Amino acid sequence: MTEGQAHWDSAYSTKGDNVSWYQTGQTPSFELIKASAPMRSVSIIDIGAGASRLADNLLIAGYSDLTLLDISEVALSRTRDRIGAAANNVAFIVADITRWKPSRPWDIWHDRAVFHFLTDSGAQDAYIGALKQGTVPGSTVILSTFAMTGPEKCSGLPVQRYSADTLAARLGPDFALYTKGTEQHHTPFQTTQDFIYAGFHRK
Numbered sequence: 463m464t465e466g467q468a469h470w471d472s473a474y475s476t477k478g479d480n481v482s483w484y485q486t487g488q489t490p491s492f493e494l495i496k497a498s499a500p501m502r503s504v505s506i507i508d509i510g511a512g513a514s515r516l517a518d519n520l521l522i523a524g525y526s527d528l529t530l531l532d533i534s535e536v537a538l539s540r541t542r543d544r545i546g547a548a549a550n551n552v553a554f555i556v557a558d559i560t561r562w563k564p565s566r567p568w569d570i571w572h573d574r575a576v577f578h579f580l581t582d583s584g585a586q587d588a589y590i591g592a593l594k595q596g597t598v599p600g601s602t603v604i605l606s607t608f609a610m611t612g613p614e615k616c617s618g619l620p621v622q623r624y625s626a627d628t629l630a631a632r633l634g635p636d637f638a639l640y641t642k643g644t645e646q647h648h649t650p651f652q653t654t655q656d657f658i659y660a661g662f663h664r665k
């Protein structure tokens with residue numbers, strides 16, 4: 463087991479849903495995916511899905527081609543157990559996104575609060591390599607990171623903060639920014655965290 467897997471498995475084993483990034487309901491991610499993809503047959507991958515309720519909401523909304531990837535098996539097992547029979551129609555991938563080679567492209571690539579953990583350029587390049595392999599021209603990419611006014615750490619780990627425009631610059635010219643927004647996320651600990659959301663079309 464790698465240090466990264468051990469860190470995240472331990473976080474989910476000890477804290478459950480009592481984590482700063484926990485959220486439910488009609489989140490910006492859910493709204494952006496619905497706005498980008500009214501057709502329920504589109505394929506969606508959630509990178510660093512963790513135990514997020516986004517999967518539950520997408521399934522309830524009728525999306526039928528869903529893949530969840532996370533470095534933590536504990537987190538994905540929680541989602542598998544929680545959604546019950548619906549899990550039969552979901553692909554679960556336990557992998558480190560910086561080492562993973564996608565075997566197919568997706569229409570929608572979503573990531574809330576994962577890319578920002580990659581603080582060295584080699585890991586960021588590896589992520590962008592996977593992103594290019596896991597999408598095709600016309601695919602939609604929805605990324606959310608801590609804003610420039612957001613926390614400097616999450617789960618005890620340093621993060622790289624972005625604006626939508628610095629994120630666009632980091633992804634490079636193959637991704638055209640089509641929408642951007644901000645969110646003040648309310649954590650379960652009565653604190654707030656500033657996030658940015660950015661939607662891109664793969665050129």
Ligand SMILES: C[S@@+](CC[C@H](N)C(=O)[O-])C[C@H]1O[C@@H](n2cnc3c(N)ncnc32)[C@H](O)[C@@H]1O
Pocket residue numbers: 466470483484485509510511512513514515531532533534537557558559560573574575576579616
């Ligand atoms: C802050 S949590 C966000 C989880 C989820 N996206 C959400 O919004 O609830 C970060 C997630 O990224 C996962 N993660 C961290 N580093 C990763 C990596 N290198 N590859 C894949 N997943 C990773 C963690 O296990 C964790 O579930």
